[in-house]
Amino acid sequence: MTEALELLGLRIDFGETPVVDGVSLSVARGECVAIVGESGAGKSLTARALLGLTPADARVRFERFSIDGTDVARFGERRWRSLRGAGIALVSQDALVSLDPLQRVGSEIAEPLRLHGLRSGRAALRERVQELLHRVWMPDAARRARQYPHELSGGLRQRALIASAIAAEPAILVADEPTTALDATVQARILGLLRDIADAGTAIVFISHDFAAVRRIADRVLVMRNGVVVESGPVGEVLEKPQHAYTRQLIAATMHEPRVTSTDDVTPVLVATGVTRTYEEIAAVNDASFAVHQGRTLGIVGESGSGKTTLARMIVGVEQPDDGGLRWIGEHRVQLVHQNPLGAFDPRWSIGRSLREALAAGGVPRALRAARVSELLAEVDLDPVLATRRPSALSGGQRQRAAIARALAAEPEVLVLDEPVSALDPSVRERVIQLLLRLQRERRLTMIFVSHDLDVVGAVADDVLVMQDGVIVEQGAVTDVFESPQHPFTQELLDANRPVSP
Amino acid sequence: MKAALIRIAGLAASVVIVLWGAATLVFLAFRVIPGDPVSVMLGPQAQVSEAVKDGIRAELGLDRPPLEQYLTFIGQLARGDLGESYQLRMPVTEVIGRQLGSTLQLSALALVIAVLLALAVALLVRGQAGRAVAAGIELVILSSPVFWIGLILLSVFAFGLGWFPVSGARNPATIVLPAITLALPVAALLSQVLRDGLVQAERMPFAETVRARGASPSWFTLRHGLRHGAANAVTLAAYLTGSVLGGAVLVETVFARAGLGRVTLAAITNRDLPVITGIILLSAIVFVIVNLVIELLHPLIDPRLRTGRGGRR
Amino acid sequence: MKRAQSVLLWCAVAVLLVLAFAAAFPAVLATHDPLQTDVRASLLPPSAEHLFGTDQSGRDVYSRVLYGAGRSIGIGLLATGIALAVGLLIGALAGLAPRGVDAALMRVNDVLMAFPEFLVALVVVAVLGPGPVNIAIAVTLAAVPVYIRLARVQTRTLRSAEHVEAARILGVPPVPAFVRHVVPGVLGSLSVLATIGIGSSILAAAGLSFLGLGPSEPTPEWGLMLAGGRNVLGQAWWIAVFPGIAITVTVIAATIVGRVLRARAEGRTS
Secondary structure, three states, X not given: OOOOEEEEEEEEEOOOOEEEEEEEEEEOOOOEEEEEOOOOOOHHHHHHHHOOOOOOOOEEEOOEEEEOOEEOOOOOHHHHHHHEOOOEEEEOOOXXXXXXXXXXXXXXXXXXXXXXXXXXOHHHHHHHHHHHHHHOOOOOHHHHHOOXXXXXXXXXXXXXXXXXXXXXXXXXXXXXXXXXXXXXXXXXXXXXXXXXXXXXXXXXXXXEOOHHHHHHHOOEEEEEEOOEEEEEEEHHHHHHOOOOHHHHHHHHXXXXXXXXXXOXXXXXXXXXXXXXXXXXXXXXXXXXXXXXXXXXXXXXXXXXXXXXXXXXXXHHOOOXXXXXXXXXXXXXXXXXXXXXXXXXXXXXXXXXHHHHHHHXXXXXXXXXXXXXXXXXXXXXXXXXXXXXXXXXXXXXXXXXXXXXXXHHHOOOOEEEEEOOOOOOOHHXXXXXXXXHHHHHHHHOOEEEEEEOOHHHHHHHOOEEEEEEOOEEEEEEEHHHHHHOOOOHHHHHHHHHOOOOOO | OHHHHHHHHHHHHHHHHHHHHHHHHHHHHHHHOOOOHHHXXXXXXXXXXXXXXXXXXXXXXXXXXXXXXXXXXXXXXXXXXXXXXXXXXXXXXXXXXXXXXXXXXXXXXXXXXXXXHHXXXXXXXXXXXXXXXXXXXXXXXXXXXXXXXXXXHHHHHXXXXXXXXXOOOOOHHHHHHHHHHHHHHHHHHHHHHHHHHHHHHHHOHHHHHHHHOOOOHHHHHXXXXXXHHHHHHHOOHHHHHHHHHHHHHHHHHHOOOOOHHHHHHHHHHOOOHHHHXXXXXXXXXXXXXXXXXXXXXXXXXXHHHOOOOOOOO | OHHHHHHHHHHHHHHHHHHHHHHHOHHHHOOOOOOOOOXXXXXXXXXOOOOOOEOOOOOEHHHHHHHHHHHHXXXXXXXXXXHHHHHHHHHHHHHHOOHHHHHHHHHHHHHHHOOOHHHHHHHHHHHHOOXXXXXXHHXXXXXXXXXXXXXXXXXXXXXXXXXXXXXXXXXXXXXXXXXXXXXXXXXXXXXXXXXXXXXXXXXXXXXXXXXXXXXXXXXXXXXXXXXXXXXXXXXXXXXXXHHHHHHHHHXXXXXXXXXXXXXXXXHHHO
């Protein structure tokens, strides 16, 4: 039986050095093959090459490449156009920007049909669109088809995007990080849908950096690093018995050491009673009551819109509760590490200058500032030479460390961190988490750690607050809550975040 | 249905408010400006006695207390009476009305030419080199005074090549060069904005999705890009209208065409306050109408601007 | 791309420098007295002696163009400078003011901004009356709204920008935080807008002069010269063409400088 997709020896370069070298891939109908790697591994470029959509200045070569039996080796742009959408299709991440915001959802879904002449006449198109929406489990399909992308939630938008990709019944579906921008519970459902589509006979190439997602949906997996496939095989085997060191490193980064509580001291430093904050009639935080204890880490976990960021900002003092109160017991210096370090630094200033500003605000005399800057950077494992660079010149991980260093410049006793590792690659994430744990030990910090990622919270926090729609639905020690969750939402979250290896 | 009616009522109300505001501002402005309108009217050479001047003042109602003058003024406006021209001794409505048609013709033709030209350039010019050239030409046109463009066209095509008549009210061909002159700056700006919208759309992630479905660049431009460009361009509609209005005054002067341009210029030079007031109010009306059309049109093009009939989830 | 941009920028700057020199020291480059009439030499085409030819009164067009540079460029700079200062002040205050005041101010400003500068200036002249001083006032007033809007938008965004908030959390007091983080950004954008704005002001002033609402004969002024050229267009095209070229070249140069600076500024902060 011919494979749906057969690619042998793909090589892509821009000039001299290859960005993708020697990637081979074959996918059968009904099979899902995942490509896993961190940013810069070349997986997105490979995905684009499968559709002939590489950038104009890229040179693409391969030994063999066939789609559903057709050899595409000498395909020009015109022939590629007849194949794209009809033989092989693409689903990207974040449907909000992957769908034309000025077109109705139904029209976007019908576009492949129009392009390839598969249906004609408004009635036939409309009927097919409804079929497709039902296929992707879209509730209230008739109404949704007439809406615009911004009127749908993230999960529904992604379904619409998937519907438009399968409209012309392509043999192969290339999904490039299709669920990365979604909440965990929604992600689980979309992955289920993709698996269902695969089972119905479509070959799926699934690109991701998330091993947990790969576990759910893929039959086989390829691990890529710096443009090369370092390991491949059936999903169960690779995840349980990884052969290559890099694969082991990646998998380890998704599982974290269980938290060793740094102190059993239960002196509360902050007590919150009935804290409420409302924005335009919607309660962002509703009646939150909890306590933060000295030297311990409180994790605040929830999906987007749960109110966790608002709560964090109230703890720092940037926002005030409309009702209820936050009572600090004793004098404590509180600092915040923002969610977006690129935005939190003045883009025109060097890192060193921003740090010096923080030191000046903390009352450090001018003569001592330069030395302190070097000390702070060293403390977060950053090369002091980075002090002369601008934030845009640093990598994501470096920026995050710089943001932590700046927060430390004010010598805080309490550190509030808002999604500090969400945007980082797994291996970088792991290192930053270790850094935070070390800093906590050395400086005896009390930390409040906001995240949507249960895994991370499990590795970092002693106590946890689970939030949903502004309300704390469950709280307690991390071990207790994770092992025996009481609230259904907590259970749902834990299910969606099942760890990679059993 | 009720929401629509309320909306229309609201818009009508804002139209009235804007007009009233403009009228009041103009009234105040004229009162604040130093100088006696009667003396200016009569000119520096006139040898008239104060008594005669007083008589004229009384005739024009300029000796009443300011508040009374204001109320009379507003009252007249509400009845559609713009007063009488100092210079021409004719009702202002008549002065403006007689020339309005000619200017409207010119403006309308210029707008049509501009839109067609801009669309053609935005759609047909492709590739980096082509777009750079187009951008360069647009820069030159937008940096040139519109009256200079008119003079050049007049010089080359009328005096030089003789393709078009230089002047002559009866001859319909005389509208061509002025219309083209007026259209060029508008076309340049419109084309720039359309192209910017197109280029932006091509850079957005959804452009890749459309390509991945098997679309050609032309398909993308026609079915997706153009709409984005238009959404961009609609925001400029008021500015472009103003550009045409102002340009009309200049172009009519260059080509010696009869129209509101001549009326405006004469009124300004002669300090004919009623006529000036009338012209300003006319511009205010035009502006309000254009704004109304944009407010109704823009959400049609860009659905993100429509307020919550669907909402999220 | 970068190279091309740099070349363009330096060419434009060079042109502006020459024009600025001509504006400041016209006597150095002029070949004749701009006001010197010579009826026998009227309407002569361009030649070695009269680079741009002569007008109806026999005056040298080239010299008049040079002397006119000071007027036009001067008005452009003056109007832009004053408008920038006024706009910055009002705009920044609006950005810092409470919602209601800010909204009201911006509504009015939006109305003004919807019109091209020339039209606004025309209305102002209509109210004030013709004359060189009045057109300077008119052009200045017409230029203000754009700066108000930009200053206000920038102040608002920067004021609630994350890095400003971060500085405040670190303990930087409000006034220094604002001055250090907000003001440079605002000034930067305004300056870029100003270089482009000089062009609009020059065009507006020239337009008003062309209509006869500005300085009167025999003052050398580009717009006025074009009006004079119009009357003899059939016989003497050079009187209308050269002042127009001068205006166009000046505005192009100023616009290019402004656009390149803006592209550079955007590249730096992203």
